[in-house]
Amino acid sequence: MGNPNDTHAKSVPGAAGFLLQDVPHFTDYLDHLPSYPNPLQNNPAYSVVEQYFVDEDYTVTEKIVVHKESARGVHFRRAGPRQKVYFKPDDVNACIVTCGGLCPGLNTVIREIVCGLYNMYGVRKVLGIDGGYRGFYVKNTITLTPKFVDDIHKRGGTILGTSRGGHDSVKIVDRIQDRGINQVYIIGGDGTHKGAAVIFEEIRRRGLKVAVAGIPKTIDNDIPVIDKSFGFDTAVEEAQRAIKAAHVESESIGNGIGLVKLMGRYCGFIAMYATLASRDVDCCLIPESPFYLEGKGGLYEYIGKRLKQNGHMVIVIAEGAGQELLSESLQSVDQKDASGNKLLQDVGLWISHKIKEHFAEKKMPINLKYIDPTYMIRAIPSIASDNVYCTLLAHGAVHGAMAGYTGFTVGPVNGRHAYIPFNRIIEKQNKVVITDRMWARLLSSTNQPSFLKPRDIAEAKKEKYPANGILDGKILKTMN
Numbered sequence: 448m449g450n451p452n453d454t455h456a457k458s459v460p461g462a463a464g465f466l467l468q469d470v471p472h473f474t475d476y477l478d479h480l481p482s483y484p485n486p487l488q489n490n491p492a493y494s495v496v497e498q499y500f501v502d503e504d505y506t507v508t509e510k511i512v513v514h515k516e517s518a519r520g521v522h523f524r525r526a527g528p529r530q531k532v533y534f535k536p537d538d539v540n541a542c543i544v545t546c547g548g549l550c551p552g553l554n555t556v557i558r559e560i561v562c563g564l565y566n567m568y569g570v571r572k573v574l575g576i577d578g579g580y581r582g583f584y585v586k587n588t589i590t591l592t593p594k595f596v597d598d599i600h601k602r603g604g605t606i607l608g609t610s611r612g613g614h615d616s617v618k619i620v621d622r623i624q625d626r627g628i629n630q631v632y633i634i635g636g637d638g639t640h641k642g643a644a645v646i647f648e649e650i651r652r653r654g655l656k657v658a659v660a661g662i663p664k665t666i667d668n669d670i671p672v673i674d675k676s677f678g679f680d681t682a683v684e685e686a687q688r689a690i691k692a693a694h695v696e697s698e699s700i701g702n703g704i705g706l707v708k709l710m711g712r713y714c715g716f717i718a719m720y721a722t723l724a725s726r727d728v729d730c731c732l733i734p735e736s737p738f739y740l741e742g743k744g745g746l747y748e749y750i751g752k753r754l755k756q757n758g759h760m761v762i763v764i765a766e767g768a769g770q771e772l773l774s775e776s777l778q779s780v781d782q783k784d785a786s787g788n789k790l791l792q793d794v795g796l797w798i799s800h801k802i803k804e805h806f807a808e809k810k811m812p813i814n815l816k817y818i819d820p821t822y823m824i825r826a827i828p829s830i831a832s833d834n835v836y837c838t839l840l841a842h843g844a845v846h847g848a849m850a851g852y853t854g855f856t857v858g859p860v861n862g863r864h865a866y867i868p869f870n871r872i873i874e875k876q877n878k879v880v881i882t883d884r885m886w887a888r889l890l891s892s893t894n895q896p897s898f899l900k901p902r903d904i905a906e907a908k909k910e911k912y913p914a915n916g917i918l919d920g921k922i923l924k925t926m927n
């Protein structure tokens with residue numbers, strides 16, 4: 448198996464301080480490849496749009512707010528249709544696979560890849576791989592046409608099915624080769640992109656003209672570089688229903704506490720945005736911000752204070768929050784899923800129990816209702832804004848693959864869609880930065896204490912501004 452971080456992404460210096468983190472192109476490893484005029488020039492939209500095709504020299508900047516003295520920094524290739532393509536539409540044999548957990552919008556992305564290939568480029572062969580990566584070599588394929596996918600965006604889940612584990616790059620590429628597939632669209636999260644990077648390496652090693660395009664999926668919004676992941680807005684919207692229910696329950700009874708657990712294994716974006724949107728939440732707990740239960744300034748003290756002031760309260764907790772407290776108090780069981788991800792213990796149940804126990808000891812009666820809407824949120828269809836976003840992602844992937852790019856993922860960077868090398872997507876996870884203003888906004892909206900001890904604050908600041916001048920993996924100063 449190859450190294451998924453070694454995706455042969457090129458770093459191309461430009462004008463002073465400018466660095467293009469480029470994605471691979473067929474011409475990097477295949478000789479004498481013919482190119483063709485983009486069939487989109489026959490599209491009625493072509494004559495209307497001033498600059499229909501994206502100039503190869505256009506890039507998207509990773510950092511939008513820069514100091515006037517600082518360098519221009521890292522850029523990515525702008526996504527969109529190119530004047531020349533490296534596939535004749537009749538020769539394209541595309542496939543789509545969905546991997547990892549469910550996320551609203553998966554079906555919209557599938558639909559728009561199929562319709563984009565058919566309607567924009569006149570491609571007629573698109574297959575669906577049934578059941579994630581292992582579907583390449585253990586299951587039959589599904590023929591996808593615009594008619595077949597017409598209504599699927601109105602449904603939750605993925606019509607192709609998904610799975611964890613089962614990534615065997617040699618077997619997968621064997622089947623890609625046997626079937627004559629030359630464009631592979633892979634929709635999934637960090638694990639899926641690690642798998643896609645290995646598949647790309649194997650394809651490149653065999654010298655095949657097969658484009659590998661990733662579409663980043665994560666309901667938690669933990670994929671770095673891109674502005675936001677699809678399904679996130681839908682998840683935040685649906686989480687409001689759980690928070691509203693928790694609020695109604697807590698208000699209806701003396702010393703009522705509504706506790707809602709939301710998704711977020713390693714980051715608290717859903718919990719943070721759902722809390723900010725709702726205004727009914729008194730306390731939001733996320734993995735990035737440590738908290739403690741006992742003593743002065745701890746969670747129990749805050750709950751007691753809130754109940755005395757208001758008679759009820761709502762707590763939102765992300766699933767990955769407080770895991771270190773759980774492993775201290777429960778016997779740690781190191782279980783993993785089929786993809787090798789650590790299985791977390793249920794922090795919602797645990798903290799419900801701890802709060803009840805504490806106030807029973809204090810002889811203060813409370814009424815706690817625990818709501819876990821995780822699977823209800825994951826399974827719904829995407830809302831309108833996510834549907835539009837999914838369309839842009841799918842079309843960006845199709846334009847990139849048709850233009851001969853490969854080993855790339857697509858997504859908005861500061862509002863403009865770009866082609867991003869796999870290694871940037873898989874090298875780290877996106878997290879809530881608790882020293883940023885967004886978390887400060889949350890604290891002032893809920894009025895909760897930060898729960899941070901001086902040592903935690905020093906740690907968080909060090910993480911943001913480490914001595915070596917790298918911020919979040921980005922070089923802060925020069926890039927000449």
Ligand code: ATP
Binds near residue numbers: 546614639642666
């Ligand atoms: P999410 O975490 O949002 O559910 P994910 O893509 O991270 O999505 P995983 O279950 O971790 O979900 O991975 C999806 C697929 O990617 C699985 O089939 C898994 O075998 C494969 N995969 C994960 N990590 C790797 C890796 N390091 N190398 C190759 N394949 C991998």
Ligand code: MG
Binds near residue numbers: 547636637638
């Ligand atoms: Mg993952």
